[in-house]
Amino acid sequence: MTPEQASARATIILMRRLITNHGLTVEEAVTAVAQRRLREDGPHTHLVVAEAHAVMAEALAPIRKMIEAFQPITQAAAAAMAELGRALRQAAPAVTAARSAAKAAAHVACLYLIEANGGRGGIHETWRGEGPDSWCKMAAPGIEAHILTESFGDRARVVFRCLDEAAYERIRAGAEDRDACHHDENCECDGAPWPALGELAVPGTSEVGFRNGEVRGLVTRGAPSSTLDLTLDDEPVSEVAALMRLARTDR
Known part of the structure; x- marks a missing residue:
């Protein structure tokens, strides 16, 4: 898997979790992930950080x-x-x-x-x-x-x-x-x-x-x-x- 493919997969996983676990719309999830990648603050960027940590914890069982x-x-x-x-x-x-x-x-x-x-x-x-x-x-x-x-x-x-x-x-x-x-x-x-x-x-x-x-x-x-x-x-x-x-x- 190339770095670009890995990044795209991680983005999809994060957006799915934001929608499922926090009730965000698709547009809100896409915006939150994009803001976090740009190191910008947004109303949902803290949720991106929380979900990224959760994904890491699950992957490192x-x-x-x-x-x-x-x-x-x-x-x-x-x-x-x-x-x-x-x-x-x-x-x-x-x-x-x-x-x-x-x-x-x-x-x-x-x-x-x-x-x-x-x-x-x-x-x-x-x-x-x-x-x-x-x-x-x-x-x-x-x-x-x-x-x-x-x-x-x-x-x-x-x-x-x-x-x-x-x-x-x-x-x-x-x-x-x-x-x-x-x-x-x-x-x-x-x-x-x-x-x-x-x-x-x-x-x-x-x-x-x-x-x-x-x-x-x-x-x-x-x-x-x-x-x-x-x-x-x-x-x-x-x-x-x-x-x-x-x-x-x-x-």
């Missing part, structure tokens, strides 16, 4: 319990996502089945990140050669997260663009707290793996690290600019969601 765990958007959802990734690594009977399941999990991960970003953003297909190899990406103003193909839908490369200094400080403090050192006083962990604002006062790029000394990503200040761009190369989706919440000012 073998892992429905895992997907349902994502809906509350809590720490339980993050744990379920990690369990899903581990289960797929251990239980996939064939490469084709594993790829299909991982791609489905990646789409669910994007939905999870959209919720963490206050419902803002969309899921986009990705193409080889355009950025990191990924199943798909979640994109919103100032944020882009690629769900990495080397994972089973549970790890991402995330870019925060044009962060103000307060948002960067919230992200830095939260990330360092979760990467806290639990060793004794003689350990060699890095006490400040993220650059402080004072180190970022002039234009340039600095490394962001883990406490064990490994490089985690980069933070850049342009010239001249009062904002920062932050890239983290390979993070659990649950960590990306936590950082997105910290970056928001409407929490």
Whole structure:
């Protein structure tokens, strides 16, 4: 089935469900689906989103319990996502089945990140050669997260663009707290793996690290600019969601 055929089939399914489940006329259903594809708001576009989620849940019946765990958007959802990734690594009977399941999990991960970003953003297909190899990406103003193909839908490369200094400080403090050192006083962990604002006062790029000394990503200040761009190369989706919440000012 070509992408065009798949898109047409999905449109027909959504319109049928809108008519059957919500009593929309054919014209209202066609308009609602078209508005959603154009990312426009309409009186029935929320129903399109609801039905699309319902179709996905039904299509992924073998892992429905895992997907349902994502809906509350809590720490339980993050744990379920990690369990899903581990289960797929251990239980996939064939490469084709594993790829299909991982791609489905990646789409669910994007939905999870959209919720963490206050419902803002969309899921986009990705193409080889355009950025990191990924199943798909979640994109919103100032944020882009690629769900990495080397994972089973549970790890991402995330870019925060044009962060103000307060948002960067919230992200830095939260990330360092979760990467806290639990060793004794003689350990060699890095006490400040993220650059402080004072180190970022002039234009340039600095490394962001883990406490064990490994490089985690980069933070850049342009010239001249009062904002920062932050890239983290390979993070659990649950960590990306936590950082997105910290970056928001409407929490």
